Amino acid sequence: KRLRLDLGPRAYDILIGQDVLGLAGAEIAQLGHKRCFVITDETVARYHLDALTASLNHNGIKVEALVLPAGERTKSLTQLEKLTNNLLEKKVDRHSLLIALGGGVIGDLTGFAAAVLLRGIDFVQVPTTLLAQVDSSVGGKTGVNSPHGKNLIGAFHQPRLVLADTEALSTLPRRELLAGYAEVVKYGLIDDPAFFHWLETHGHAVIDGDPVARLKAVHTSCAAKARIVAADERESGQRALLNLGHTFGHALEAETGYGDRLLHGEAVAIGMMMAFDFSVRLGLCPAEDAERLRRHTASLGLPTDPSQVPGQFFAPAALIEHMTRDKKVRDGRMTFILARGIGKAFITSEVNASDLQDFMTMTLAA
Ligand code: NAD
Ligand code: ZN
Structure with a gap:
């Protein structure tokens, strides 16, 4: 299936399906670059680099692969420096193409490298995690983490093409699948109650590998993301809806130190639940909708509560501190994505500090 993200001169296609990796060479050849560099991590290289390389070679494209360590810590200034030095040593030029083969970590880092190398070169996203296929590969947000917080150093830089192979x-x-699935659920919660309903019956099939269900989940998610980004590329308004669950989630991630104990998608799953519970507590959302979300998330084995993070105690004050430091703070007012129900998310800066304090104390005491 082919989607198009319409951004005028920066518009690009999103290809989704089985064996999209096999089509990569033909698709990338059409972009007409002289040299291609594949950026990937050790784990993804082991499984999927040969298939991508073969497809590129088959279309007369020579490639050099740069293989980085796997994991969130690779999204750092240190790795960015190594990567850009490496590419400059190999005489990367303005007609070169970077190909990000991997999850959101590789996609965000490669996209940022492409944004800053020679003031901007082209790149293509070949997402291999569910999270990257439904979220991070589309929309042009690139960057690395800072000790001060996640994604604080970055740029908007749109890819020329996204190739999502659901077979990968x-x-x-x-x-990792479940973590990515949290972002799939997010699209239902934002503005598509029918999709959420579909996930309630087909979520298990998506996770268990049913190809038709997977294709539908990835396609519906990408279409939603493309629609929201096309309407607000630079996040001056509605794009912020995509941060549902992320203000809480980023705080949890920061506290656990971006390690294996809590994956981004797991943090988002808990964060979305907190956004719904907070909405209920503020009298904005029916309790039944929050319960539906809790049932669905829990039935798949995703965490719904901070207490489910092994070996971690979260202090309310520490989390609130992270939340106020998050970049979504404007004029001392925190922007929250709350919900009036499933499929009815909205953006507000009307949350007062004492309500947040009470909610966090209650949630974390439980
Ligand atoms: P990731 O890139 O670290 O991938 C997760 C793990 O899966 C890694 O160990 C990786 O080696 C492995 N892996 C990847 N593909 C595989 C495959 N097909 N088979 C086996 N193993 C595979 O993490 P992620 O969850 O993909 O992405 C998380 C990152 O994405 C976070 O840093 C988050 O901030 C970012 N993100 C960015 C955006 C955006 O708009 N740019 C949106 C959402 C999330
Ligand atoms: Zn996310």
């Missing part, structure tokens, strides 16, 4: 997900560990 077959090698992804179940825990």
Whole structure:
């Protein structure tokens, strides 16, 4: 299936399906670059680099691969420096193309490298995690983490093409699949109650690898993301809806130190639940909708509560401190994405500090 993200001169296609990796060479050849560099991590290289390289070679494209360590810590200034030095040593020029083969970590880092190398060169996203296929590969947000917080150093830089091979997900560990699935649920919660309803019946099939269900989940998610980004590329308004669950989630991630104990998608799953519970507590959302979300998330084995993070105690004050430091703070007012129900998310800066304090104390005491 082919979607198009309409951004005028920066418009690009999103290809989704089985064996999209096999089509990569033909698709990338059409972009007409002289040299291609594939950026990937060790784990993804082991499973999928040969297929991509073969497809590129088959279309007369020579490639050099740069293989980085796997994991969130690779999204750092240190790795950015190594990567750009490496590419400059190899005489990367303005007609070169970077190809990000991997999850959101590789996609965000490669996209940022492409944004700053020679003031901007082209790149293509070949997402291999569910999270990257439904979220991070589309929309042009790139960057690295800082000790001060996640994604604080970055740029908007749109890819020239996104190639999402749903078959590549077959090698992804179940825990990573589930984490990515949290972002799929997010689209239902934002503005598509029918999709959420579909997920309630077909979510297990998506996780268990049913190809038709997977294709529908990835396609519906990408279409939603493309629609929201096309309407607000630079996040001056509605794009912020995509941060549903992320203000809480980023705070949890920061506290756990971006390690294996809490994956981004797991933090988002808990964060979305907190956004719904907070909405209920503020009298904005029916309790039944929050319960539906809790049932669905829990039935798949995703965490719904901060207490489910092993070996971690979260202090309310520490989390609130992270939330106020998050970049979504304007004039001392925190922007929250709350919900009036499933499929009815909205942006507000009307949350007062004492309500937040009470909610956090209650949630974390439980
Ligand atoms: P990731 O890139 O670290 O991938 C998760 C793990 O899965 C890694 O160990 C990786 O090696 C492995 N892996 C990847 N593909 C595989 C495959 N097909 N088979 C087996 N193993 C595979 O993490 P992620 O969850 O993809 O992305 C998380 C990152 O994305 C976070 O840094 C988050 O901030 C970012 N993100 C960015 C955006 C955006 O708009 N740019 C949106 C959402 C999330
Ligand atoms: Zn996310």
